[in-house]
Amino acid sequence: MSANIKKPTVGTVLECHHLSSGYDDAVVIEDINIQISAGQIFAILGKNGMGKSTLLKTIMGFLKPTHGEITFADEPIGGVEPQKLARRGIAYIPQEAAIFQDLTVEENLRLGLSNDRLLPSGMEKIAAYFPILPKRRKQFAGTLSGGEQKMLLMARALMSNPKLMLVDEISEGLQPTMVENITKVLRQLATNDNVGILLVEQNVRFVSRVAHSVALLEIGRIVREKQLDDGTDNEQGLAEMMRV
Numbered sequence: 001m002s003a004n005i006k007k008p009t010v011g012t013v014l015e016c017h018h019l020s021s022g023y024d025d026a027v028v029i030e031d032i033n034i035q036i037s038a039g040q041i042f043a044i045l046g047k048n049g050m051g052k053s054t055l056l057k058t059i060m061g062f063l064k065p066t067h068g069e070i071t072f073a074d075e076p077i078g079g080v081e082p083q084k085l086a087r088r089g090i091a092y093i094p095q096e097a098a099i100f101q102d103l104t105v106e107e108n109l110r111l112g113l114s115n116d117r118l119l120p121s122g123m124e125k126i127a128a129y130f131p132i133l134p135k136r137r138k139q140f141a142g143t144l145s146g147g148e149q150k151m152l153l154m155a156r157a158l159m160s161n162p163k164l165m166l167v168d169e170i171s172e173g174l175q176p177t178m179v180e181n182i183t184k185v186l187r188q189l190a191t192n193d194n195v196g197i198l199l200v201e202q203n204v205r206f207v208s209r210v211a212h213s214v215a216l217l218e219i220g221r222i223v224r225e226k227q228l229d230d231g232t233d234n235e236q237g238l239a240e241m242m243r244v
């Protein structure tokens with residue numbers, strides 16, 4: 001797996017510059033500075049309540065920055081509505097299983113499309129990444145297993161050919177084999193499709209295998225950063241970074 005790590009070489013897709021945000025008067029994330037290139041997987045590690053989801057919600061336009069800037073492909077996007085950002089190429093995969101349980105797999109996937117004519121090419125792409133989903137296209141999404149529902153969430157995001165993916169604790173509650181599967185898919189998306197990926201996670205093992213770069217978030221601030229080395233076991237180093 002790690003032998004496939006591609007060093008990011010191309011332009012910046014996302015930049016947060018002195019970004020702060022929160023809810024009403026409560027500042028939750030403060031002075032966040034990150035830069036993600038096309039083809040790079042950047043992970044933010046943090047324990048419960050540190051502000052990981054708040055960061056993604058701010059980038060995706062659900063919350064307005066109280067300070068600082070966010071740029072996507074060099075364009076400022078702070079406070080731009082989520083639907084507009086989705087059309088511009090940002091896919092958001094929330095922590096909660098945000099699929100429509102009473103719709104079929106295919107109907108859920110169609111919701112990721114701006115134009116129905118793109119369905120065949122979208123399904124082809126999904127078949128390559130998640131072969132099980134086209135086989136289940138007529139099945140109600142609510143009857144999929146928890147892991148399959150996460151796959152469907154990711155697959156729906158892929159239907160729009162995103163340039164940037166914001167992924168909130170995708171590994172939570174998943175079996176190790178499913179986590180491995182998702183690791184492969186994320187790596188391929190970065191390597192083959194040049195997607196920039198921002199993950200927020202608590203799962204050190206998963207992050208150590210999937211990410212190129214890691215930042216540790218503590219009470220809304222990035223306190224440490226680390227580049228992960230190709231082909232070496234990064235898990236112990238990351239676990240130590242979490243502890244100190």
Ligand SMILES: Nc1ncnc2c1ncn2[C@@H]1O[C@H](COP(=O)(O)OP(=O)(O)OP(=O)(O)O)[C@@H](O)[C@H]1O
Pocket residue numbers: 023026028046047048049050051052053054055095202
């Ligand atoms: N809608 C909200 N209104 C007010 N405070 C909120 C809201 N959502 C989250 N918070 C607070 O913001 C802080 C950070 O929450 P956030 O969900 O961003 O953390 P997290 O790192 O994603 O945690 P977890 O891993 O548990 O999901 C917490 O103290 C939380 O209580």
